[in-house]
Amino acid sequence: RVSLREGLKAQFEEEHRDGRWIRRWRIAASPDPASTPATPPTTNEAPDIQITTFRTWNEFGLWWASLAPPLVDDKVRAKALELTTGLSEPTARLRALHRYVAQEIRYLALPLGIGRYRAREPGEVLSTELGDCKDKFRLLASLAESVGLTVEPVLIYASAKRTFVEEAPSPLQFDHVIARARLGSDEIWMDPTAELVPMGSLPRSSRGRPGVAL
Numbered sequence: 001r002v003s004l005r006e007g008l009k010a011q012f013e014e015e016h017r018d019g020r021w022i023r024r025w026r027i028a029a030s031p032d033p034a035s036t037p038a039t040p041p042t043t044n045e046a047p048d049i050q051i052t053t054f055r056t057w058n059e060f061g062l063w064w065a066s067l068a069p070p071l072v073d074d075k076v077r078a079k080a081l082e083l084t085t086g087l088s089e090p091t092a093r094l095r096a097l098h099r100y101v102a103q104e105i106r107y108l109a110l111p112l113g114i115g116r117y118r119a120r121e122p123g124e125v126l127s128t129e130l131g132d133c134k135d136k137f138r139l140l141a142s143l144a145e146s147v148g149l150t151v152e153p154v155l156i157y158a159s160a161k162r163t164f165v166e167e168a169p170s171p172l173q174f175d176h177v178i179a180r181a182r183l184g185s186d187e188i189w190m191d192p193t194a195e196l197v198p199m200g201s202l203p204r205s206s207r208g209r210p211g212v213a214l
Contacts, residue, residue, distance in 0.1 A: 003168035052170035060169040068119035080146040136192035156211035164210035
């Protein structure tokens, strides 16, 4: 599936060769006299061309969820019970779990290969006390599930404000995972990587961003 940026002026060419379809978009433009080689690119625009093998957002969501499902084992269950002992209210239990993941699990990202998308197992994150945003989300969701709570992932692009392209269901539209929980009529947002931001709030870099909730 191919999505072109709105307003893109490009010459499209297509040919069939050796059993393959080859598609080209040729763009000719004069350099902006106000720009230099060191000028950073505009970050609020979508890429000119986006290509994805996902046909729908539902298909993409199922793929992403399969890489970071909650996993409750003995280590996770024991840690969750340790953190929530004496806490009967769901909100208090969730706050204790979020505080632990945000403040005690240090941030470390190693985006190599499928590791860019697949979250490590929660038990491993507990042992190393290291993890990136998807690792932290998966650990939080697993701890929450072990005490009867549900935490959902929300994918956003946090590095900069950027145009979201609904026609291109692709992981390249996101670079960060935050979390959402529903407790009764309350919707609670969390960023498990923001150690100084309390549950129910998001850091400035995560606010006002389009995203996909899974």
